[in-house]
Amino acid sequence: MTSELGNAPRIKEQASEWLARRMLGPWGETDQAALDAWLAQSLAHEIAFLRMEAGWSRTERLTVLRGSGKPLPRPASNPRPARFRVAAALAVVAVAGVYGAYVLSGSQSQTYATAVGGHKIITLSDGSRIELNTDTAIRTTFRASRRDVALLKGEAYFQVEHDAARPFVVSAAGHRVTDLGTKFLIRQNGNRLQVSLIEGKAELESVGEGVQQHSVELTPGDVAVASAEALNVFRKPEKELHDELGWRRGVIVFSHTTLAAAAAEFNRYNSTKIVIADAQIGNRVIGATLAVHDVEAFADVAHEIFGLNIQKHGNEILISR
Numbered sequence: 001m002t003s004e005l006g007n008a009p010r011i012k013e014q015a016s017e018w019l020a021r022r023m024l025g026p027w028g029e030t031d032q033a034a035l036d037a038w039l040a041q042s043l044a045h046e047i048a049f050l051r052m053e054a055g056w057s058r059t060e061r062l063t064v065l066r067g068s069g070k071p072l073p074r075p076a077s078n079p080r081p082a083r084f085r086v087a088a089a090l091a092v093v094a095v096a097g098v099y100g101a102y103v104l105s106g107s108q109s110q111t112y113a114t115a116v117g118g119h120k121i122i123t124l125s126d127g128s129r130i131e132l133n134t135d136t137a138i139r140t141t142f143r144a145s146r147r148d149v150a151l152l153k154g155e156a157y158f159q160v161e162h163d164a165a166r167p168f169v170v171s172a173a174g175h176r177v178t179d180l181g182t183k184f185l186i187r188q189n190g191n192r193l194q195v196s197l198i199e200g201k202a203e204l205e206s207v208g209e210g211v212q213q214h215s216v217e218l219t220p221g222d223v224a225v226a227s228a229e230a231l232n233v234f235r236k237p238e239k240e241l242h243d244e245l246g247w248r249r250g251v252i253v254f255s256h257t258t259l260a261a262a263a264a265e266f267n268r269y270n271s272t273k274i275v276i277a278d279a280q281i282g283n284r285v286i287g288a289t290l291a292v293h294d295v296e297a298f299a300d301v302a303h304e305i306f307g308l309n310i311q312k313h314g315n316e317i318l319i320s321r
Contacts, residue, residue, distance in 0.1 A: 008048075008108075014038070015048040113137040114154070117269045117293060119247070127161040128168065133187075133247050134269045134292075155187040157245060162200070174208025175226050184218075185244060195224045196241055206231070251289050259284045259302065259319070270295050277320035281308065 018035050021027065039046050112132060114120050120132045124140065126147060132138065136154025140147075144166075149158075151172035160168045162181035170177045172186060173193040182200035186193065195204055197218040204224050205215035214231040218224060221241065224233045236244075243253035252269075254262050260282030263274040269292040276282040284306055290297050295317060299310045302319050311318045 008044070011042075011044055011048045012052070015045070015052045018049060019052050108142045109139065111137065111139045116271060119250075126163070126166075129159040131157040131248055133157075151186055151188050153188060155185070155247075157183075157185045157248065159183050160200075171207070173226070174206060174211040174228060176205060176207050178203045178205075180217075185241075191228055193224075193226045195226070196236070196244055197222045197224075198241055198245075204231070246289070247292060250292055252292055253289045255287050256285055257287070258282060259286055259306075262286055262288075262298070263319075266290075266292075266295065266298050269293060272315050272317060274298060275316050275318045277318060281306075281319060281321060 018038065021031065022035065039049060108125070112120065112122055112130075114132045114134060114136050116135045118132070118134055118136075122130045122132070124130065124147075125142065128147075130138065130149070133155040136156055137152040138156060139150045139152060141150075142148070147163075147166055147168045149168070149170045151170060158168075158170065158179075160179040160182050162168070162179060168179035170179075170186060172188045173191050175193050177184065177186065177195055180201035180203065182202045183198040184200075184202055185196040185198065188194075195202070195218065197220055199220055202218045203215065204218060204226065206213055206226065208228070211228045212230065214226075216224060216231060216233055218233070221235050221238065222233055223236050223241075224231060226232075240255075243255065246253040247269075252262075252265055254265075257265075260276050260279075263276050263282075267273045272295050274295065286301060286305065288301055290301070299317050299319065302308045303310050309320050311320070
């Protein structure tokens with residue numbers, strides 16, 4: 001139902017088009033079959049059509065559209081069974097209150113998520129795009145005056161269609177990022193938040209209870225790391241920012257990365273986990289670009305470069321000396 005309500009304006013427009021076609025004619029059996037098929041797709045379609053039908057009858061809007069004083073023709077018959085129309089009417093009684101309140105509030109909410117190893121691209125109603133990385137969840141709430149996104153967990157890349165009259169705000173880990181015409185990457189790890197600004201400007205500020213008050217305006221190349229206690233901002237070269245977004249292309253880019261950190265990053269994407277036997281092994285540094293799901297390639301790199309032993313036990317790959 002949430003998804004259907006999020007498309008309420010489009011459904012209403014379609015219902016209006018169907019009603020205009022039926023009332024203004026010509027209208028035949030083929031047209032009626034097509035309408036019935038559209039109505040059968042969704043309860044929201046049925047509700048929207050019945051509400052539009054009742055409203056247009058009361059106001060005689062179609063008479064004005066015809067530019068004629070003659071009454072509008074009604075279809076000779078409605079082939080839908082009477083019990084179907086009764087059921088639809090009952091559905092309107094049961095749902096219209098919730099549906100109407102939702103539409104009148106102007107608020108549209110939706111939750112999106114990916115599983116471990118997942119990747120999803122979402123195009124929002126305003127044209128903005130959000131890419132979800134592995135094991136990520138967001139909730140969007142769009143109102144007439146504001147667009148809100150809550151990053152519940154994980155990592156997401158935002159390409160925002162800027163609208164000064166309707167701010168785009170992302171909340172995560174006791175902080176919020178307000179778009180000022182922006183492309184940015186946000187990663188949440190517990191109460192730690194990292195924001196990498198790719199293009200445009202964005203304002204990062206703390207808002208949660210128990211979070212030290214701080215704010216900063218980010219420009220391209222800025223990377224902000226925020227927690228409840230502190231906010232640090234540093235610069236990254238364009239290439240490093242591009243590498244951070246490797247997951248969008250299905251790869252992870254390691255550059256002067258410890259084996260332990262690389263294994264932890266790989267484990268975010270895969271059910272088969274890499275286990276480093278001891279700290280000395282974990283401190284060795286690697287540089288490589290690997291497909292996010294190619295766990296065996298990671299093990300091969302450790303074996304070929306460092307001469308380490310590789311053992312597989314169930315859903316674990318143990319790397320040892």
